[in-house]
Amino acid sequence: MTKKTFFFIALVINGALAFSNTVSFQDDNYTGTVTYNETARPGDAVFARMNVKISKTLKKKNAPDTAASLILMKGNRKIDSAQFYFFNQKAKKQPAAEMLASIPVSLWTVPDSHYSLKIIFTAGVTPEKEIILPFKVEARSFNSEVLDLDERNSGIKQNMTAERMAQIEKLNNILETVMPQDIYSLKPFVHPVKSERMTAYFGDKRVYKYTDGQSETSYHYGHDYGVPEKTDVYACADGRVVMSEFRISTGWSIVIEHLPGLYSLYYHLSSPDVQENDFVRQGQKIGLSGSTGLATGPHLHWEVRLNAAAVTPDFFMRDFTFSSSDGQK
Secondary structure, eight states, rough: OOOEEEEEEEESSSSTTTTTTEEEEEEEEEEEEEESSSSOOOTOOEEEEEEEEEEEHHHHTTTTOEEEEEEEETTEEEEEEOOOOOGGGGGGGGSSEEEEEEEETTOOOOOOEEEEEEEEEOOOOOOOOEEEEEEOOOOOOEEEEEOOHHHHHHHTTTTTHHHHHHHHHHHHHHHOOOOOOOOOSSOOOOOOOOOOOEEOTOEEEEEEEEETEEEEEEEEOOOOOOOOTTTEEOOSSSSEEEEEEEEETEEEEEEEEEEEEEEEEEEEEEESOOOOOOOOOTOOOEEEEEEOSSOSBBBBEEEEEEETTTEEEGGGOOOOOOGGTTTTO
């Protein structure tokens, strides 16, 4: 199958889209645009929004399926990939299609300018097309801290029982699930508590010191809000509750699905107010903060996962789906 590479780039500089580029493409069968964030830092994500209009000639051929994939490249090497999904599942057979794809940029990504994004696009019987997009990973610095754990927290951290391993496996299976039809919110996230006081941040390098003299180093996968016990906790965006239960490591925990592969997590609650399969609205109260599980004091741990990878919640506090580019709210 013949492949052609083509693109036109125009910088979008208005309002919330100042961090994005828009690429236009066309041939005899269709025209379209792709809007995406052209830079990211380790722990961010890349989102690409594609709008495609099928030509009248192609429409007469029963409006063939439209499909596309997004690939993160470093030089000629594939780093990660994701399929585009449709905002409306019926759109895949319509003359105009609107699609979204996203890839997490790992905490361990080496910053430099030798990255690119490749979109592979096809509309039914038409030849496969490639769109190459410039992309850069910029440097990011993280904090470091040492945590001296007491006997209780040392026991939780070093717990290797079958019960804890099963809980970890269950959560991982949820976070690895990508359901293309599960589109609940395209809006920017909001803070999960009314206070913005944080005691720890995404990407902090932590050294845990145990009471037996051993230690372990890991990264902190979310933001910690320093709020008192039983502070109201709110959903950061519309979504479906996919977990609401007590876990050994994270205490009372809630996980909400917002988009295919995109989840928000709320840990160490004193109690949850929602159950699995509940649908919640942005700003809806979902529970009370606490210090259950591995916690050195009352706080809320708020985390965001994309395709199972931890990504900074800050990335999602802006118009990350580029909804304002077409007048959507």
